[in-house]
Amino acid sequence: MTTRRRWLPHPWLSLVLLGIWQLLVNQLSVGSLLLGLVLALLIPQLTRRFWPRPPTLYRPLVLARFALRVLGDIVVANVQVARLVLGPNARLRPAFVVYPLELRNEFAISVLANTISLTPGTVSADISDDHACLLIHGLDVPDAQELIDTIKQRYEKPLMEAFECSRP
């Protein structure tokens, strides 16, 4: 366990790095695979200081399903925003909404913030100093509470399940 921690502090990060390297090289060969493996082992070592509290991924499948859902939502979001942009300005109901966070892990919070920015008509603008709330700007918000509930159900819950399932 300790040797594994020493040589492979972030197994998921290593896997992602290997995948990205293969995409960059854009062909599969023994040489590129070997170099990719070296990079996948080396980079997490060198960037160790940037991850003081590495997130633990408890349920990768939940995260994968979350990613697919977000991809689908991005497509829908684009069509919605395109329609809003092309419609009259007077019909838009912009609002700042304070979103109370339940997630505690920093990495999970930043995933949530990015998701909010990529999906329907919302941009996450800021996070409070105590990491308890996000400030969201919405392009067309009929009802702030409804927006908060949707984000909570659709995005924050699966992230909590994937990253923090040890918590109640």
Add this chain to the structure above:
Amino acid sequence: MPDLIEWLVAGLLLTGSLFALIGSFGLFKLPDFYMRLHGPTKATTLGVGALVLGSMLYFSSTGELGLHELLISIFLFMTAPTSASMLAKAAMQLQVRREGRTRGEPWKH
């Protein structure tokens, strides 16, 4: 190259350009800074996504499997929200004018 693929690639290129155009149009037309933020972060991501998909399909059909275009969209998905958030923070710091009917308050620093 089979006809079907050609049509698909053309369709994807057109969809991509259309969304990129609408995103840029939003940048020009929306009334205040915070609302203009939405154009580039959304419409453009799908725009670039469709273009990238078209390119992948095209090069894969010519024989060489090309997946490295995927990286473009991955990096875009990681950087677009971050830059939007930085811009919003800067705007709040400068207390940029916002549309009068905006509900809720931006945070003061």
